[in-house]
Amino acid sequence: MKHKIKHLSALLLMLLLSACSKGFLDIEPQDRLTIDNFYNNENEIRAATASLYGFPWFDFNDKFYWLVGDCMSGNMYYTYDQEGQFFYFSFTEGNAHLSAGWKGLFRVISYANSIINDMPRAAGGKVSQDVIDRALGEARFVRGLCYFMLGELWEEVPIVENSTELVSSNNLFLPKNTRSSIMEFARRDFVFAADNLPAADVPGRITQWAAKGMLAKLHLTLAQNLGDANSADNFSKARQYAADVIDNSGMSLMPNYADLFKIENNNNAESMFALQWMEGAYAFGNSRQANWARSSQLTGNSECWGGGKSASYDFVQSVEPGDKRQSSIFMSNGDHYPDIRSSDGGYTYKIVNRDPADPNIVLEGAAPVLNNAKKYIVGSADDTGGKVSTGQATAINQYMLRLADIYLIYAEAALGSGSSSADGKALEYLNAIRQRAGLPAKTEFTFADILRERRVEFGFESNFWFDIKRFYYRDPMAALDWLNAQQREYTYVRIVTPNAPDENTVAGYDLIPPASPINITAADMKLPIPAADVVANPMLAPDEPAVDYPF
Numbered sequence: 001m002k003h004k005i006k007h008l009s010a011l012l013l014m015l016l017l018s019a020c021s022k023g024f025l026d027i028e029p030q031d032r033l034t035i036d037n038f039y040n041n042e043n044e045i046r047a048a049t050a051s052l053y054g055f056p057w058f059d060f061n062d063k064f065y066w067l068v069g070d071c072m073s074g075n076m077y078y079t080y081d082q083e084g085q086f087f088y089f090s091f092t093e094g095n096a097h098l099s100a101g102w103k104g105l106f107r108v109i110s111y112a113n114s115i116i117n118d119m120p121r122a123a124g125g126k127v128s129q130d131v132i133d134r135a136l137g138e139a140r141f142v143r144g145l146c147y148f149m150l151g152e153l154w155e156e157v158p159i160v161e162n163s164t165e166l167v168s169s170n171n172l173f174l175p176k177n178t179r180s181s182i183m184e185f186a187r188r189d190f191v192f193a194a195d196n197l198p199a200a201d202v203p204g205r206i207t208q209w210a211a212k213g214m215l216a217k218l219h220l221t222l223a224q225n226l227g228d229a230n231s232a233d234n235f236s237k238a239r240q241y242a243a244d245v246i247d248n249s250g251m252s253l254m255p256n257y258a259d260l261f262k263i264e265n266n267n268n269a270e271s272m273f274a275l276q277w278m279e280g281a282y283a284f285g286n287s288r289q290a291n292w293a294r295s296s297q298l299t300g301n302s303e304c305w306g307g308g309k310s311a312s313y314d315f316v317q318s319v320e321p322g323d324k325r326q327s328s329i330f331m332s333n334g335d336h337y338p339d340i341r342s343s344d345g346g347y348t349y350k351i352v353n354r355d356p357a358d359p360n361i362v363l364e365g366a367a368p369v370l371n372n373a374k375k376y377i378v379g380s381a382d383d384t385g386g387k388v389s390t391g392q393a394t395a396i397n398q399y400m401l402r403l404a405d406i407y408l409i410y411a412e413a414a415l416g417s418g419s420s421s422a423d424g425k426a427l428e429y430l431n432a433i434r435q436r437a438g439l440p441a442k443t444e445f446t447f448a449d450i451l452r453e454r455r456v457e458f459g460f461e462s463n464f465w466f467d468i469k470r471f472y473y474r475d476p477m478a479a480l481d482w483l484n485a486q487q488r489e490y491t492y493v494r495i496v497t498p499n500a501p502d503e504n505t506v507a508g509y510d511l512i513p514p515a516s517p518i519n520i521t522a523a524d525m526k527l528p529i530p531a532a533d534v535v536a537n538p539m540l541a542p543d544e545p546a547v548d549y550p551f
Helices: 002-016 044-053 055-072 083-086 098-122 128-155 165-168 180-197 208-223 231-248 259-260 286-292 315-317 403-415 424-436 447-457 466-472 476-484 531-536
Strands: 270-273 353-355 358-364 400-401 491-494 509-512
Touching: 002 491, 044 055, 044 098, 044 128, 055 083, 055 098, 055 286, 083 098, 083 180, 098 165, 098 531, 128 180, 128 208, 128 466, 180 208, 208 231, 208 270, 208 400, 208 403, 208 466, 208 476, 231 403, 270 403, 400 403, 403 424, 403 447, 424 447, 447 466, 466 476
Parallel strands: none
Antiparallel strands: 270 400, 353 358, 491 509
């Protein structure tokens, strides 16, 4: 019982800190020390599940998520130290960020498991079964999402259903489970969530539509193994789940893409599941701005470590001319942002930004690819009404699933194993995304069209590696060829001749290809389990076989 009390004490600490001023998280927690006398009413149960939306995700989200989703996928150029190893595919089992991602996901799972395994017994007879099942639905959705990502990133990992029993058993040597077991485990969690979550809740809470959206994505992922006997059935299920969400959820696309990434629009009509961050304390806020902002000119404080981070040349080339999304994903020369440095009339991006009072002083230098990240960068505390603080804490939600994803899932499922499609509904949904971006409608589409649309629509939202994995399941050699054909390493160098064009024009720089391009192989398509975890549990070693989970 001692380990339970210790875990609950940690949980309550998180509740005390996270239930302060964040919408549905604004629930006053009770000062209890045991599980048996904590889950006394619906408010206490809601306070417990609120803990699943923020703090436990920090270690995963802080760096690992974007290092895999944006750098490894070739969307973001960044080459420094252990972070840059993801861009180059040169990381090993000892990489600190790899370990943070692995431990971060299992940390979230432990939080979800504590609710799944302890809450029903403690709350039984005190609240209705509907309240218990709704809380279980939230926790199982979160656990299912973690296992879906573990299965896609590492492929073979241990399934932990009851963290408490595992600790008390003193048998921590769990074997790896097969990827098929992990996907089935995640599927069952999502099905339970879809069956037990409400159709509507307070903004930000998970609903049945998020669970159905993830079921659509899971079945689409399974379907892309075209040689599998269940491929066609999985395409059909993905399409059905996506159609259910689109037709019946009452959700809608935000009219303006840029508005998706403003703090005041957290939990908007397009958001299906988002991590709920807030200002004020380290690990409780979104650290993307601190990690990605070009300089203190944007943040108003010293937390701005994105000067060397750019949209890769390959990503820039994937953005069609006239695409309205570009300036919301990355800043390019001349882009103007009235909401940043708003008291000065806004911020205009320049390749090289010099002090107007003394042009010899460079306030912001040229980035490697002559652009810098914009998405999730919202400005200073003054720009946001105090929603930015030191401690790398910005109160902008982190999207994990939004309706635009479901639109494109439907289109990809409608394409199925075919080479092209002119399906009417699929085109309607694909073109709704393109219309918002200011792009012309398509009359038919291919898998390459969907991949490109997803790459830009969700640029710098850290989920493109999961799209690449579906491509890899569909056609391994084509996916590897596509990755190796990326111009991800191309950079710009200033021309230094006397008559060189202006430093704030692309013409003023030479485009430099890499001396030795990256070579990505099949071995790079799954991550290694961190070395420290293999030492602690030899059953996680690469040469140890994975086993099916005993459902």
